[in-house]
Amino acid sequence: xxxxxNFYCDESTHIENDHFPYMxxxxxxxxxxxxxxxxEKIRGIKRKHYLxxxxxxxxxxxxxxxxxxxxxxxxxATDLKFRAIIIDKSKLKHGEFDQTHGDFYDKMYFQxxxxxxxxxxxxxxxxxxxxxxxxxxxxxxxxxxxRDYMNVRTLQVIKSYESELMQLTDVLMGAINYxxxxxxxVTAKNKIIELIEKNCNKSITLPTPPYEQKFNLFFIxxx
Numbered sequence: 480x481x482x483x484x485n486f487y488c489d490e491s492t493h494i495e496n497d498h499f500p501y502m503x504x505x506x507x508x509x510x511x512x513x514x515x516x517x518x519e520k521i522r523g524i525k526r527k528h529y530l531x532x533x534x535x536x537x538x539x540x541x542x543x544x545x546x547x548x549x550x551x552x553x554x555x556a557t558d559l560k561f562r563a564i565i566i567d568k569s570k571l572k573h574g575e576f577d578q579t580h581g582d583f584y585d586k587m588y589f590q591x592x593x594x595x596x597x598x599x600x601x602x603x604x605x606x607x608x609x610x611x612x613x614x615x616x617x618x619x620x621x622x623x624x625x626r627d628y629m630n631v632r633t634l635q636v637i638k639s640y641e642s643e644l645m646q647l648t649d650v651l652m653g654a655i656n657y658x659x660x661x662x663x664x665v666t667a668k669n670k671i672i673e674l675i676e677k678n679c680n681k682s683i684t685l686p687t688p689p690y691e692q693k694f695n696l697f698f699i700x701x702x
Contacts, residue, residue: 483511505563534646536653603633
C-alpha cells in the first residue's frame with residue numbers, strides 16, 4: 480500500500496569557508512497522516528512551558544530546559560525519525576573532483592535522502608530557507624532526485640517558523656554539532672545531549688548502523 484511521508488530538512492555550518500569543522504545535513508520525517516498530531520503535540524508542549532517562537536538549539540537555556548527535554552522525549556516516544564550526514568570539511572577536495580562546493584552540497588543532500596526514498600511510497604520534502612540561493616538549491620536537488628525517483632511529489636523551501644518538525648530537526652542537529660565541536664559550556668545543552676544519547680544508547684559522535692531507523696547518523700568518508 481502506497482504511503483506518503485514528509486521530510487523536514489535543515490543544514491548546519493554547511494558553508495565551505497565558515498571556519499567550522501563539520502558540515503551537517505539532516506531531516507526529521509513523519510508519515511503524512513501523523514503530521515497534524517505531531518504538530519499539535521509539540522505546540523502543546525511549548526504552550527505548557529510558556530515558550531514562544533521557534534524551537535532552536537541556539538536558544539536552549541536553563542529556563543527552557545524542561546520544555547526541550549519534554550520535546551526530545553516526545554520524539555523518542557513516537558514514530559518520528561531523524562537522519563543526519565556529517566562531513567569533515569578539512570577533507571574537502573573539490574578541485575580533485577572538478578566540482579564547486581555547490582555541486583558537492585547537492586550530492587550530499589542526495590546522499591542524505593536517497594537511502595530513505597523507497598520506490599513504493601510518495602514523499603514531500605521541505606528544506607529550511609537560508610538565503611536567496613535556497614530556491615536554486617531546491618531546484619537543483621529536485622533534478623538530482625528525479626534521475627532515480629519519480630515519487631517525490633513536493634520539494635520546496637519553507638521558513639522554519641512554519642513547521643514544528645523543521646524546528647525539531649534544528650534541535651537534534653544542533654546537539655550533534657555542539658558535541659562534535661567539543662562545546663560544553665551550557666549545562667542545559669549538555670543535559671539535552673545526555674538525554675539523546677541515553678535514548679540512543681551510544682554517543683552521538685559515532686556513526687550508527689545503516690539499518691538504524693530512529694536516529695541514524697552517517698559520517699561521510701571523503702577519500
